[in-house]
Amino acid sequence: MLAMPEIEAPLPEESVASRDDAALVAALRTGDEAAFTELVGRYGGLMLRVARLYVPTRAVAEEVVQETWLGVLRGIGRFEGRSSLKTWLFRILTNTAQTRAAREGRSLPFSALAQREVGADEVSVDPDRFIPQGERWAGYWASSPRRFDDLPESRLMSAETFAAAKQAIDGLPAVQRAVITMRDIAGFDSEDVCDALGLSAGNQRVLLHRARSKVRVALERHLDEEGAA
Amino acid sequence: MASELSCRELVELVTEYVEGTLPGDELERFEQHLVYCGPCATHVEQMRETIRVTGSLREADLDAAVADGLLEAFRGWRDGRS
Numbered sequence: 001m002l003a004m005p006e007i008e009a010p011l012p013e014e015s016v017a018s019r020d021d022a023a024l025v026a027a028l029r030t031g032d033e034a035a036f037t038e039l040v041g042r043y044g045g046l047m048l049r050v051a052r053l054y055v056p057t058r059a060v061a062e063e064v065v066q067e068t069w070l071g072v073l074r075g076i077g078r079f080e081g082r083s084s085l086k087t088w089l090f091r092i093l094t095n096t097a098q099t100r101a102a103r104e105g106r107s108l109p110f111s112a113l114a115q116r117e118v119g120a121d122e123v124s125v126d127p128d129r130f131i132p133q134g135e136r137w138a139g140y141w142a143s144s145p146r147r148f149d150d151l152p153e154s155r156l157m158s159a160e161t162f163a164a165a166k167q168a169i170d171g172l173p174a175v176q177r178a179v180i181t182m183r184d185i186a187g188f189d190s191e192d193v194c195d196a197l198g199l200s201a202g203n204q205r206v207l208l209h210r211a212r213s214k215v216r217v218a219l220e221r222h223l224d225e226e227g228a229a
Numbered sequence: 230m231a232s233e234l235s236c237r238e239l240v241e242l243v244t245e246y247v248e249g250t251l252p253g254d255e256l257e258r259f260e261q262h263l264v265y266c267g268p269c270a271t272h273v274e275q276m277r278e279t280i281r282v283t284g285s286l287r288e289a290d291l292d293a294a295v296a297d298g299l300l301e302a303f304r305g306w307r308d309g310r311s
Contacts, residue, residue, distance in 0.1 A: 031307040033300070040299055045288025048295075062295050069299055073306040123241070125272070130237045139235030144268035148278035156278065157285060165282050184283040190248070209244035216279040 021085040028076055040069070043086065046186055047093050053178045054097035055104055064100050068093045087192060094196040111198035114175045117210070118203050124213035151223065161222060168218035172211050179204055180211035234262045239269050243276045 019027070019038070027035035047068065051061035071092045079088060098109075129145075131137045148156060155161070169177055169185075175197065182193045194204050234242075239262055245251045246259055263270050290296070 031310070033303065033307070036303045037300065040296060041290065044291040044296070048291060049288055065291070065295070066298060066302060070302055070306070073303065125237070125240045127237070139237040141236050141268040145271050145275060147271050148275050156282065161282060162286055166286060169283070180283065184280055185286050187284065205244060205248060205250065209241070212244060212276060212279055215283060216275055219279055219282060220275065
């Protein structure tokens with residue numbers, strides 16, 4: 001047998017990076033530290049963002065993330081893969097965060113805040129963009145919006161555009177921020193989000209619509225400004 | 230026959246449209262409107278692009294101190310198992 005040159009020894013970091021969630025779970029069960037580091041790298045930042053939806057400070061959110069991982073390690077032997085690892089992870093996270101938020105004395109749960117947000121009178125697009133009542137074609141666009149997909153991808157997906165989107169999301173009312181973070185950033189389906197936040201499907205949809213509409217307005221403004229500059 | 234949607238009404242239904250939760254008759258009115266209304270088609274496209282931009286946001290990694298704390302907790306868990 002040929003001697004293996006040292007340079008071809010497997011690089012642990014590379015092999016870990018290509019592993020999928022199922023393989024990482026299996027490795028984690030055997031106490032594989034690289035698998036743990038990989039999972040924390042993959043989901044840690046997103047977990048912190050979601051935890052931050054529930055608790056008042058970043059420091060408390062970091063504690064929630066830590067507590068969640070302890071729960072994950074304690075429960076990893078029971079994880080059966082019926083839901084995805086990500087779903088399971090975030091279920092533990094939102095339960096942990098909710099318990100912690102209650103202890104921190106946050107006044108109202110999302111379901112109660114949602115009533116207020118849904119009840120507010122809001123439109124998705126500035127009424128001035130439409131032809132006014134009483135005129136011919138009332139309620140139709142006064143002038144057409146501009147397509148986003150005509151822009152170069154490098155501009156639409158630029159750090160500046162991302163910053164504008166993040167700023168708009170940070171400025172949303174609490175439940176709208178929670179819904180768009182879980183649906184569009186974290187990528188969960190509506191059922192999971194309704195469960196996590198205690199919302200009806202209808203309210204979840206209304207708040208998602210309002211959140212997306214506000215982010216759209218922010219992007220339109222940002223991209224117009226850039227175009228004019 | 231159901232009355233036509235105005236653009237102002239249509240923009241309130243976009244999320245239901247992209248979520249696939251518009252009831253049949255409303256879906257029909259929505260799609261009929263899109264056939265002749267370029268500005269609304271553009272608006273729907275803007276909403277889809279907005280979803281794509283939001284979906285492309287990436288989180289910063291955890292602070293090193295937090296990540297170190299997690300690693301310590303992991304080692305404690307691993308070494309504490311029988």
